[in-house]
């Protein structure tokens with residue numbers, strides 16, 4: 600099921616249509632229809648920028664300011680006008696380069712969910728337009744915290760007939776953790792100088808790439824392959840590959856809007872502090888690995904009854920969710936850890952054996968939840984072993 604909705608600029612045009620054809624000439628020719636395309640109704644919009652103002656919203660965005668390949672990136676090259684984020688390309692000497700470009704990097708971090716932007720790249724060789732996900736603040740493309748990189752859209756403008764659709768697995772500071780998962784999309788007649796929407800649905804096990812609302816490529820990407828970390832959205836363009844075609848400068852790569860939709864909620868002991876994990880009683884760092892590469896776990900004092908950990912997501916929409924606890928099994932684990940799910944109809948306890956069986960997600964059942972932070976899971980140690988805390992997920996059903 601899909602939920603197309605027209606961009607509000609088109610709605611404004613439709614309103615004017617009803618008032619008389621003579622007004623049509625006052626309305627700029629609308630670009631091709633924009634489609635917001637979460638893969639199902641279970642997704643909720645939680646971050647967006649329509650770029651409809653006259654200045655960048657710097658509460659949402661850093662500027663990309665690195666110096667890389669053929670250009671230096673400058674805040675001066677980013678503008679918001681005409682309903683677009685414009686990333687300007689210029690021939691000018693700056694920071695040792697002969698060209699400048701730029702872009703924006705979200706201050707907020709995201710993980711799983713559906714990301715989409717409508718964009719078009721410049722006409723003329725030399726520019727690497729991209730809509731992509733990775734940690735960082737724009738000062739470098741190789742931050743120490745760099746792990747997952749997902750290229751939702753990526754093109755070298757010397758060949759405007761394709762978009763790359765890659766997942767890169769980094770270990771930080773430009774070092775690879777594993778081989779990239781590369782692919783591209785470019786059917787006959789495809790032209791990235793025209794407006795298209797590019798989306799990615801990133802989940803715990805896969806990355807699905809969309810173009811104009813159609814699924815074009817799926818790659819598996821498991822939490823055991825690299826850290827599924829919290830990433831920023833990058834909407835950028837830099838000089839890269841073929842030298843720029845000076846006859847086309849100045850030019851710009853344009854972004855009409857960007858949207859992020861969330862479906863499932865993950866709460867992790869080592870996620871951002873504000874993302875809903877808390878403890879009471881004696882807890883310690885464990886050497887046992889968490890659910891994704893680099894994720895840590897905690898354990899309660901092993902003979903202490905009553906130590907508790909709580910996972911409390913911010914659920915973006917009311918609905919039915921299946922709740923899972925990641926059971927980190929060990930020989931000294933708590934054989935009777937008590938997991939209590941608090942939901943719209945009350946609280947439901949489940950006893951989980953943390954001493955035998957395999958480490959992995961354990962379903963605690965499906966329940967109804969309100970939007971917000973009322974729903975939660977609490978782990979209470981029995982005192983008969985080490986209760987262990989890693990992650991809990993709420994999967995929308």
Ligand SMILES: [Ca+2]
Pocket residue numbers: 867868869889890894895896988989990
């Ligand atoms: Ca963890």
